[in-house]
Amino acid sequence: MILRKWEDLPDNMKKDSVKKYYDSLYKKRLSLLVKRIFDVVIAIFTFIMLSPVFIIISIAIKMDSKGPVMFRQVRVTQYGKQFKIFKFRTMVNNADKIGAQITAKNDIRVTKVGNILRKFRLDEVPQLFNIVSGDMSFVGTRPEVVRYVDKYTDEMMATLLLPAGVTSEASIQYKNEEQLLANADDVDEAYVNDVLPKKMKYNLRSIDAFSFLGEIKTMFRTVIAVINSYDKSGDSFMVVNSDRKFHRIND
Template identity: 70%
Template structure:
């Protein structure tokens, strides 16, 4: 991935808070290139290895409920660009029209097979396509929907200097995020006012400490968290 020159950045990203993080990343721009090469090679390899699981899940989704295999939603990634994320569909068709854009525990929109898939984070597998396309990375800030990005502070926008990620330290710490929203009167407001700011603390810290080894550690920690063996 190429880190653009400061003057080439979108105007929304040009503020003093973002500049501090930009300067950190600029010194590591060659490491960012290595990160992209790793993402591309590893994503293609994983896609080949996981193809049987991919097919089994696809069939299970179609048998379990009406609707498409994939859930596609507009999210925001590097340089404030929008893209359509790939996920296995785990909720009833058109779930966004009958509820919040975040999911809480015991959400009635989740299908039977969807509940199982979500527990093991298997719904994230199709994001390998987004990684290959250069829209995402294995490690980075989870991509938010446009309405949440609009609530970012100047400092939070620094996370948009890098591609969105499949996992991150924030994802690990908030792997049970749905439980935090279960008693909220308004899940969207609770997420924006309380959950998002805390997750961003981890995301911004990850920019400050970015290196290839830390990315690998985050990937391993994510696997351990999913398997619940720690």
């Protein structure tokens, strides 16, 4: 993973508010290279190991609803590059054209199989292809659609210094994002004005404190978070708010 020279960054990223994050990452270029090697090796190994799972999930999706196995959507990654993300389809075909870009709790567009895949984040597995291609990394800011990136502040643009990620600290803290948006009158507006800025605080903090070891820890914490998605009672979710205090949202 090579960090571009400052003068080679897109003009909309060459801001003073981005420079401090760039300078921090520039000092860690060796760690960024190790990160890229790790991503490619582990992604290929994981794909080989999960090949049978790919087949089973693909069959389940086709049996459950009409439409393709894969969902592809244009997202934004490093330096503002647009790419198509790979995900197992968890919603009815063309769901992005008949509703909000963000999914809220009890969204009727989510299929039965899709609901299971989303609970355990299995829909994210095909992003191994995006990792190998270099558009994504295991850990990094989740890739947003263009319309949301257009709402970024100057400082938020710093998150585009690195490739988008499958998981992140923000993903862990907001793993139940769908329920947070469940009661919003306008899901897109609620996401842009409330959820996105709070998630970005975690993303920017992660970039400023970047370390390869820290990213390994984030990967393990993500696995633990998925396993503990539901509390023992099974009738409510544990959600972390911006103050890192716990509150419940009834199922």
